Amino acid sequence: MQRLHKLLLEVGVGRWLLMRCDHSFGNCKPDYSQLFINNEFVDSVSGKTFATFNPATGKEIIKVSEGDKADVDLAVIAAKKAFHRNSEWRQLSPLQRTALMNKLCGLMTRDKDLLASLETQDNGKPYAEALFDVTYSMLTLQYYAGWTDKFFGDTIPAGGFTSMTRKEPVGVVGQIIPWNYPLLMLAWKWGPALATGCTIIMKPAEQTPLTALHMAALAKEAGFPAGVINVINGFGPTAGAAISEHPDIAKVAFTGSVDIGRIVMEAAAKSNLKRVSLELGGKSPVVAFDDADIDFAVDTTHEALFSNHGQSCCAGSRTYVHEKIYDQFVAKAAAKAKERKVGNPFEANVQQGPQIDQEMLTKVLGYIESGQKEGAKLQAGGKRIGNVGFFVEPTVFSDVKDDMRIAQEEIFGPVQSIFKFSSLEEMIDRANNVQYGLAAGVITNDINKALKFANSVDAGSVWINCYDAVLPSTPFGGYKHSGIGRELGKDGLDNYLETKTITMKLL
Ligand code: NAI
Ligand code: MG
Numbered sequence: 354m355q356r357l358h359k360l361l362l363e364v365g366v367g368r369w370l371l372m373r374c375d376h377s378f379g380n381c382k383p384d385y386s387q388l389f390i391n392n393e394f395v396d397s398v399s400g401k402t403f404a405t406f407n408p409a410t411g412k413e414i415i416k417v418s419e420g421d422k423a424d425v426d427l428a429v430i431a432a433k434k435a436f437h438r439n440s441e442w443r444q445l446s447p448l449q450r451t452a453l454m455n456k457l458c459g460l461m462t463r464d465k466d467l468l469a470s471l472e473t474q475d476n477g478k479p480y481a482e483a484l485f486d487v488t489y490s491m492l493t494l495q496y497y498a499g500w501t502d503k504f505f506g507d508t509i510p511a512g513g514f515t516s517m518t519r520k521e522p523v524g525v526v527g528q529i530i531p532w533n534y535p536l537l538m539l540a541w542k543w544g545p546a547l548a549t550g551c552t553i554i555m556k557p558a559e560q561t562p563l564t565a566l567h568m569a570a571l572a573k574e575a576g577f578p579a580g581v582i583n584v585i586n587g588f589g590p591t592a593g594a595a596i597s598e599h600p601d602i603a604k605v606a607f608t609g610s611v612d613i614g615r616i617v618m619e620a621a622a623k624s625n626l627k628r629v630s631l632e633l634g635g636k637s638p639v640v641a642f643d644d645a646d647i648d649f650a651v652d653t654t655h656e657a658l659f660s661n662h663g664q665s666c667c668a669g670s671r672t673y674v675h676e677k678i679y680d681q682f683v684a685k686a687a688a689k690a691k692e693r694k695v696g697n698p699f700e701a702n703v704q705q706g707p708q709i710d711q712e713m714l715t716k717v718l719g720y721i722e723s724g725q726k727e728g729a730k731l732q733a734g735g736k737r738i739g740n741v742g743f744f745v746e747p748t749v750f751s752d753v754k755d756d757m758r759i760a761q762e763e764i765f766g767p768v769q770s771i772f773k774f775s776s777l778e779e780m781i782d783r784a785n786n787v788q789y790g791l792a793a794g795v796i797t798n799d800i801n802k803a804l805k806f807a808n809s810v811d812a813g814s815v816w817i818n819c820y821d822a823v824l825p826s827t828p829f830g831g832y833k834h835s836g837i838g839r840e841l842g843k844d845g846l847d848n849y850l851e852t853k854t855i856t857m858k859l860l
Contacts (some may be wrong), residue, residue: 380407380699381470386417388424388586389569391431392579398423403588405562408477408707409698409742417562420585425554425595428583432525432552433601435580442578443550447502454498454547456575457568461491464571471563472536477706477743478661479698483536489825490540493841496825497544504549504846509854516856522550523628523851524603527596529589529617530565531609532558532709533664533765539565541840542606543582544825549849554583554602556593558609560709562586589613597621604628606848608666611788611834618837630838630848632666632830634763635791638784639669639820640774640806642797643677650674650796651685655769657794657820659693659747662705663767664713666835667792669820670764671753672771673780679773683751686771687732690747693767695738707743708766714743717766724750724759729770755783763789777802785811790832794820813839 386402387394401419406412435442445453461468469483476483506518526546530538535557546553557565562584569584585592593613597605597620604627607617614631621627639657641650657669674682698706708714714737721735734746745767753760753770760770774780784793790811796818797803807815811832816822823829823841830839838848 380474381467383415383471383563383566385563385566385570386415387566388418388420388428389566389582389584390424390428391583392573392577394566394570397421397587398427403559403586405475405560406710407474408709411742414474414563417566417586420556420587420592422591422595424585424587425592425599428554428585429525429599429601431580432554432583433580435578436522436524436552440578440580442552442581445550450501450547450550451498453575453577454494454501454544457571457577458491458495458498460571460575461487461494461568464567465491468536468564468567471567472561473698473706475561475563476532476535477698477709479703479706481701482661483698486534486537490536493537493540493544493825494547497548497845500545500548500843500846501550504850506852511856514856514858516854519853519855520549520850521853523849524551525601526551526553526849527599527602527605527627528553528555529593529596529605529607529609530555530557532560533661533666535561536564536568538608539568541845543568545840545845545849547581549846551604551849552581554585554596556585556587556596559586559588593617594620597627598624599627600625602627604630604848606630606840608632610634614836628848630830630840631836632838632840633791633834633836634765634789635666635668635831635835636671636761636763636787636789637667637669637792637794637812638671638673638810639794640673640780640784640796641675641678641682642795642799642802643675644798645796647678647682647685651682651689653794653796653818653820655686655689658769659690659705659767660821662708662745663717664709664765665821667814667821667823667829668765669792669794670768670770671760671784671787672769673774673784674771676773676775679771683732683749683771686769687749687751690733690749690769693747695744695747705744705747705767708745710743713765714745717745717764717768720759720762720764720766721748721768724753724757724768724770727754727757727759729753729757729759732771734767755786761787777805781806781809785809788834791830791835792816
């Protein structure tokens with residue numbers, strides 16, 4: 354938590370959060386549970402519902418409407434109408450779009466405790482972290498609100514012609530998001546889509562629909578015209594597939610697993626060649642050199658992995674430590690993991706809540722078992738905590754070898770794997786020897802080592818002497834199997850724009 358507060362202070366909004374963090378807010382009942390189509394909350398066509406659960410207790414929070422193809426079709430009709438060249442939305446000036454987005458941010462600030470509470474109930478993350486996510490989501494939308502009038506085309510030297518490019522919104526976009534940062538992933542996707550003037554069909558993860566529904570209500574209150582934003586709760590193979598296969602959706606943005614990323618891309622190819630951006634998994638290396646302050650290195654690598662319960666696409670899940678400090682580092686890392694406070698995410702000072710569901714609990718425990726079987730040394734944790742909710746002990750393995758499953762596959766849980774290395778060159782080769790390439794970190798006081806590593810590692814983001822420093826303005830995305838395209842920053846707009854070249858002959 355201290356890390357989060359520190360990061361917010363560094364970007365200049367910390368005081369606001371530090372003053373207003375109210376741990377006693379606790380559980381609250383969600384106001385919205387239906388689908389959101391054409392600015393109305395409606396039941397699904399089939400009338401079906403499904404339950405969303407609190408992972409800290411395993412208990413149902415509420416039943417939400419279950420959308421499917423028929424509902425996606427209705428949402429697309431509304432979104433197409435809202436995208437028509439003469440629609441209210443398309444007729445707004447860029448600055449009017451800015452104003453709407455900023456109004457939404459104001460409403461998020463008003464409802465931040467409610468949004469954070471919904472997120473903590475639905476996802477299990479500590480309340481202070483949920484509040485941090487609300488702040489960051491709001492900052493992301495604010496950042497993109499400033500872009501509405503700044504995506505310029507070019508004028509091109511063309512002899513007897515006058516040639517220019519226009520950047521135009523791609524159209525109706527599908528956005529399929531995961532459960533690990535439900536609100537933040539929504540903001541990363543709504544921000545550039547709204548700034549460019551697209552219209553949206555969003556499918557939140559089946560585990561965490563609640564903040565997206567509240568955001569839909571806030572969007573209506575802010576004054577977004579009907580059909581600009583639609584939210585369809587539902588499952589992947591039904592509602593998700595209906596989005597990626599839809600012939601009238603011009604672009605799909607997906608965050609989730611590599612396997613589903615492939616399915617989404619294939620569906621996009623087979624249907625209408627819709628544009629695809631994918632933000633998939635990772636197996637990110639974080640390297641501690643022997644010249645670094647060892648406690649700083651232990652703390653940074655600890656947070657890099659354990660933050661958000663290890664359920665982060667850019668989790669620093671391979672800790673590489675120089676052989677000279679290895680034994681001391683492992684002892685300190687294990688002690689730190691044992692100190693991590695796990696429990697009720699609404700309690701102050703709790704650093705780790707439950708994993709998202711039974712499936713992920715089983716998966717994480719399976720990886721811990723495989724690490725032990727393959728010969729890694731368990732230095733901390735290793736077990737489930739209690740039998741209510743999906744809590745896992747912060748776990749540390751040392752003596753991890755590159756070919757073990759825990760070294761290659763995304764665990765997506767609180768399991769730190771510590772590897773030993775002796776030279777920079779050897780370590781870079783090993784760091785790159787996985788299918789992923791999302792992020793990397795390096796801790797050293799030697800600028801040459803830091804930059805050589807940063808320039809050579811296969812990763813979309815590299816953090817030097819910090820980790821997870823993702824800002825609304827910094828592009829984020831993966832090399833190799835970690836994805837296609839970049840979100841955030843100026844680059845994030847590209848996913849939502851077409852380039853039109855207009856050439857005029859002077860007569
Ligand atoms: P997933 O990739 O199955 O789910 C992500 C989203 O895709 C959800 O909204 C889901 O409903 C949707 N989806 C599922 N099947 C679909 C389909 N056929 N067509 C369209 N959409 C579909 O991820 P899941 O099952 O929640 O987690 C599995 C693993 O994925 C995790 O263990 C973790 O390794 C990785 N993961 C990575 C994330 C990231 O941030 N990159 C986030 C969540 C999971
Ligand atoms: Mg899945």
